[in-house]
Amino acid sequence: MLEKKDIDLEKAVLIGVVTKDQDEEKSKEYLDELEFLTFTAGGEVKKRFTQKMEMPNPKTYIGTGKMEDVRKYIEENDIGTAIFDDELSASQERNISKILECKVLDRTNLILDIFAQRAQTSYAGTQVELAQCEYLLPRLRGMWTHLERRKGGIGMRGPGETEIETDRRIVRDRITLLKNKIKTIDKQMSVQRGNRGQMVRVALVGYTNVGKSTLMNTISKSEVFAENKLFATLDTTVRKVVIQNLPFLLSDTVGFIRKLPTQLVDSFKSTLDEVREADLLLHVVDISHPNFEEHIESVNKILGEIGSSDKPTIMVFNKIDAYQAKPFDDTDLIAERTEEHYSLAEWKKTWMNRVGADNALFISALNNKNLEDFKKRIYDEVRDIHVTRFPYNNFLYPDYNYEAMGEEE
Structure with a gap:
C-alpha cells in the first residue's frame, strides 16, 4: 500500500551526458546529486539516461536516437517531467519540449524551484524571484507557442510576437523593481550589520x-x-x-x-x-x-x-x-x-x-x-x-x- 507521500511525488527522468570533460564517474556523481535535488523538490526519479558524446548537442542536448528512447519511456510510463543535468539554452528547451511533450527542466530551473520553495522571508523571496525572472527572460518565446501561426502571409500574422514583447517588457520592469527593492533591503541590512x-x-x-x-x-x-x-x-x-x-x-x-x-x-x-x-x-x-x-x-x-x-x-x-x-x-x-x-x-x-x-x-x-x-x-x-x-x-x-x-x- 502506497503512502500518501509516495502518491504525491512527481515522476521524473534524468538526462545527462558523458563527455571528454565529464567522464562516466563524474557524470554519475552529478546525476546522484541531481536525483537528490529532484527528491528535495518533491519528485521521484524513475530512470536515468546518459549518452557518450564529444559535447552536448546544440539543438537537443542529446542525440536523436537517445532522445527517441527517452520519449518512448516517458510515453509508456506516464512520466511528467524530464530533467537535464546542465543548463539548457532557450532553443534547446523549446526543441526538446516539442519532442518529449512533457515538462522539461534543467538543473538551473530545478535549483530555482527549490529555492522558491525554501524562501521563508520576504528578502529571500525577492532574491529568488529576481533570479527566476532573469532565467525566464530569454525563454519567453517558448511559452507563446500556442499563439504561433504555422503559415505566413496576409491575415496569418498572429499576435504571438506582440504578446512576447509585452511579456518581455513586463519581466524587464519586474527585474528593475526587484533590483531596486533588494538595494533598499541591502541598505537596511548594512545598517543592521553596522549596529x-x-x-x-x-x-x-x-x-x-x-x-x-x-x-x-x-x-x-x-x-x-x-x-x-x-x-x-x-x-x-x-x-x-x-x-x-x-x-x-x-x-x-x-x-x-x-x-x-x-x-x-x-x-x-x-x-x-x-x-x-x-x-x-x-x-x-x-x-x-x-x-x-x-x-x-x-x-x-x-x-x-x-x-x-x-x-x-x-x-x-x-x-x-x-x-x-x-x-x-x-x-x-x-x-x-x-x-x-x-x-x-x-x-x-x-x-x-x-x-x-x-x-x-x-x-x-x-x-x-x-x-x-x-x-x-x-x-x-x-x-x-x-x-x-x-x-x-x-x-x-x-x-x-x-x-x-x-x-x-
Missing part, C-alpha cells in the same frame, strides 16, 4: 547539506531550521554566541553547490555579504560524502568569486561518525574500520588534516563528538582577533584571563 558594533564575526560556509545549521544550533543553542535535504537554509541567520565569557557573532549562510546558477550567485550576493565581512570562516565539510574533495573545491571557487578566499579559515570536517571506509592506501585511515578505530589521533594523521596546513577539526555536530575541542579552537581564534582589534584592552588589563573568567561563570 552590531565591533564584535568578531564568524561565518559558517560550505556545500549544501553538510550540517552547517545543525552545528549552528549546537553551538548557539538556537533553533535554526535543519533538514536532510538540499538548501534547507536560504536566509542568513546570525546569532550571538558566548564561549568562556567571550562573545562573538556566528552566521549560518546559504549552502553552495556544483554548477550553481549564475543568476543565484548574483541575486544572493547581498546574502553572501555576511561571508565577505566575516573575520573568520568555518568551512564545514561532510566527510562522509564520497565526493567531499570536490565539494571543497566548489566552495573554494565560489569564495574566490566573492573575494573571500584569503580570509582566515578553519576546515571543519563534520559527520565523522558516518564516515565510510575507502580502499586502503598509505595516506588513509587503517584498513579495517570500526567505531573504536575513529580516534582523533588517527584522524589527524590523515591527509584531510593537511588540507588546511594542519588547520582542521574533526567533529560530529549531530552526536556532539569533539565539540569541546571545536569550541576551544574557535575561542582561541576569536580571542586573537579580538585582542588584535582592541589592543588597548590588553594594555589596560594585561592580567585579564579569559579562561578564568569563563570558569568563574
